Amino acid sequence: xxxxxxxxxxxxxxxxxxxxxxxxxxxxxxxxxxxxxxxxxxxxxxxxxxxxxxxxxxxxxxxxxxxxxxxxxxxxxxxxxxxxxxxxxxxxxxxxxxxxxxxxxxxxxxxxxxxxxxxxxxxxxxxxxxxxxxxxxxxx
Amino acid sequence: xxxxxxxxxxxxxxxxxxxxxxxxxxxxxxxxxxxxxxxxxxxxxxxxxxxxxxxxxxxxxxxxxxxxxxxxxxxxxxxxxxxxxxxxxxxxxxxxxxxxxxxxxxxxxxxxxxxxxxxxxxxxxxxxxxxxxxxxxxxx
Amino acid sequence: xxxxxxxxxxxxxxxxxxxxxxxxxxxxxxxxxxxxxxxxxxxxxxxxxxxxxxxxxxxxxxxxxxxxxxxxxxxxxxxxxxxxxxxxxxxxxxxxxxxxxxxxxxxxxxxxxxxxxxxxxxxxxxxxxxxxxxxxxxxx
Amino acid sequence: xxxxxxxxxxxxxxxxxxxxxxxxxxxxxxxxxxxxxxxxxxxxxxxxxxxxxxxxxxxxxxxxxxxxxxxxxxxxxxxxxxxxxxxxxxxxxxxxxxxxxxxxxxxxxxxxxxxxxxxxxxxxxxxxxxxxxxxxxxxx
Numbered sequence: 083x084x085x086x087x088x089x090x091x092x093x094x095x096x097x098x099x100x101x102x103x104x105x106x107x108x109x110x111x112x113x114x115x116x117x118x119x120x121x122x123x124x125x126x127x128x129x130x131x132x133x134x135x136x137x138x139x140x141x142x143x144x145x146x147x148x149x150x151x152x153x154x155x156x157x158x159x160x161x162x163x164x165x166x167x168x169x170x171x172x173x174x175x176x177x178x179x180x181x182x183x184x185x186x187x188x189x190x191x192x193x194x195x196x197x198x199x200x201x202x203x204x205x206x207x208x209x210x211x212x213x214x215x216x217x218x219x220x221x222x
Numbered sequence: 223x224x225x226x227x228x229x230x231x232x233x234x235x236x237x238x239x240x241x242x243x244x245x246x247x248x249x250x251x252x253x254x255x256x257x258x259x260x261x262x263x264x265x266x267x268x269x270x271x272x273x274x275x276x277x278x279x280x281x282x283x284x285x286x287x288x289x290x291x292x293x294x295x296x297x298x299x300x301x302x303x304x305x306x307x308x309x310x311x312x313x314x315x316x317x318x319x320x321x322x323x324x325x326x327x328x329x330x331x332x333x334x335x336x337x338x339x340x341x342x343x344x345x346x347x348x349x350x351x352x353x354x355x356x357x358x359x360x361x362x
Numbered sequence: 363x364x365x366x367x368x369x370x371x372x373x374x375x376x377x378x379x380x381x382x383x384x385x386x387x388x389x390x391x392x393x394x395x396x397x398x399x400x401x402x403x404x405x406x407x408x409x410x411x412x413x414x415x416x417x418x419x420x421x422x423x424x425x426x427x428x429x430x431x432x433x434x435x436x437x438x439x440x441x442x443x444x445x446x447x448x449x450x451x452x453x454x455x456x457x458x459x460x461x462x463x464x465x466x467x468x469x470x471x472x473x474x475x476x477x478x479x480x481x482x483x484x485x486x487x488x489x490x491x492x493x494x495x496x497x498x499x500x501x502x
Numbered sequence: 503x504x505x506x507x508x509x510x511x512x513x514x515x516x517x518x519x520x521x522x523x524x525x526x527x528x529x530x531x532x533x534x535x536x537x538x539x540x541x542x543x544x545x546x547x548x549x550x551x552x553x554x555x556x557x558x559x560x561x562x563x564x565x566x567x568x569x570x571x572x573x574x575x576x577x578x579x580x581x582x583x584x585x586x587x588x589x590x591x592x593x594x595x596x597x598x599x600x601x602x603x604x605x606x607x608x609x610x611x612x613x614x615x616x617x618x619x620x621x622x623x624x625x626x627x628x629x630x631x632x633x634x635x636x637x638x639x640x641x642x
Binding site for chain 3: 304306331332334354356
């Protein structure tokens with residue numbers, strides 16, 4: 083388990099997250115909240131200006147991973163085993179996307195994580211995530 | 223259904239794919255092959271140089287979507303409903319990642335797609351994808 | 363959308379659910395709660411007496427489907443498109459399993475549903491479900 | 503890794519599989535083929551006579567698990583971590599359903615498995631499965 087400063091440092095060192103502008107908003111034991119900005123180079127469909135699903139997925143993956151890093155039984159060095167994203171609706175153009183993920187269960191080898199992403203309309207989620215991550219320390 | 227030139231034009235217009243360097247390698251009726259280069263800004267873990275899961279996911283999403291665009295019953299305007307990625311192993315640093323996806327079944331509203339991604343070691347896949355996409359023309 | 367009596371009648375007519383003893387506990391607009399009993403013929407592992415994953419999956423599938431039936435924009439005639447079950451831990455032998463599912467979003471063609479199953483230890487879920495269902499009336 | 507006789511014995515000891523009539527057809531290193539009969543009590547929709555999704559899921563789960571049991575790096579005692587089923591079409595009433603699964607990759611803790619199920623129309627799959635299983639011996 084890491085604290086906010088350590089988690090931010092881990093994230094700041096990940097080139098892909100830095101390139102996409104993904105940042106930690108808040109975190110606690112076994113949960114995390116991250117944000118990705120709205121930027122022209124993250125657009126999936128130029129006709130609508132909607133964020134690309136890959137940007138949503140990168141945000142979700144990073145948020146779930148941070149939740150594992152922050153879990154008392156987790157830690158730095160976790161890796162995504164599998165990740166399902168459900169794209170409920172297109173994110174509203176011009177708005178940042180914020181995701182929150184929490185560990186549902188952490189065994190000696192596996193962390194089960196769920197997440198949800200919102201734009202400014204907090205009543206209608208943009209996407210949900212369901213994932214399994216490795217637990218650092220366990221043999222991969 | 224679109225031909226190679228049209229599909230390449232559609233892809234070339236997607237800012238996120240352009241930003242990541244994702245390109246179409248080949249395609250046919252209901253299947254597509256795309257590639258993402260190895261680049262420093264796509265690295266997930268600076269300690270190992272392994273590509274970020276989000277880059278793999280963006281490649282997979284784009285490849286599956288292109289397979290739907292290229293299906294006789296599909297077409298331009300498809301959207302990802304849900305996407306599962308299994309991360310079998312880290313991609314070897316320095317190598318491009320190539321994905322191939324094909325439509326398993328296309329109904330009037332839904333396209334079921336599966337994909338696989340490889341680096342230079344073609345005998346050991348890096349990731350698999352399982353996804354459902356909307357079929358353009360059907361009401362979303 | 364159907365009421366409790368109608369939903370119970372729909373479920374009571376499904377041979378597989380009747381054979382497994384799955385019953386509706388409660389429901390409302392876009393959500394449902396169902397239960398499967400602990401029975402010897404539903405055991406997966408005779409050494410531990412733990413329910414088979416297929417029994418958990420049948421419960422989850424039925425609960426998610428009932429949530430769609432009960433949604434104001436859903437209705438009788440929905441079908442499962444895809445369903446992911448995460449098996450967080452084995453259910454405690456001797457205890458019934460209760461699942462609750464709710465529609466996260468319902469479009470004109472697709473219903474996104476999430477669910478959770480518990481045994482008597484309500485603080486530690488046994489399994490989660492993430493699914494997409496067809497919306498009756500839309501072309502399949 | 504187990505041989506055919508051992509695998510059949512393991513399966514024959516699983517009450518849920520026995521109750522559903524699931525049987526092993528064939529197997530080899532890291533793959534397995536199982537069948538579920540068409541039976542009235544496995545019907546999901548009495549109006550159409552189509553098998554219940556839960557029966558398809560039970561077959562898929564069992565087939566994937568058997569593939570892990572039969573893998574040189576797997577063995578008896580594996581458990582399903584997560585399982586995604588895509589329901590491509592309803593199985594034709596009156597026909598048995600046959601599934602084939604293979605391990606895509608087996609690490610020290612996780613086995614990644616994919617499967618496909620067919621009825622008599624072998625050109626058009628009824629369902630696909632994508633799953634992660636524990637590897638016996640590794641800490642769960």
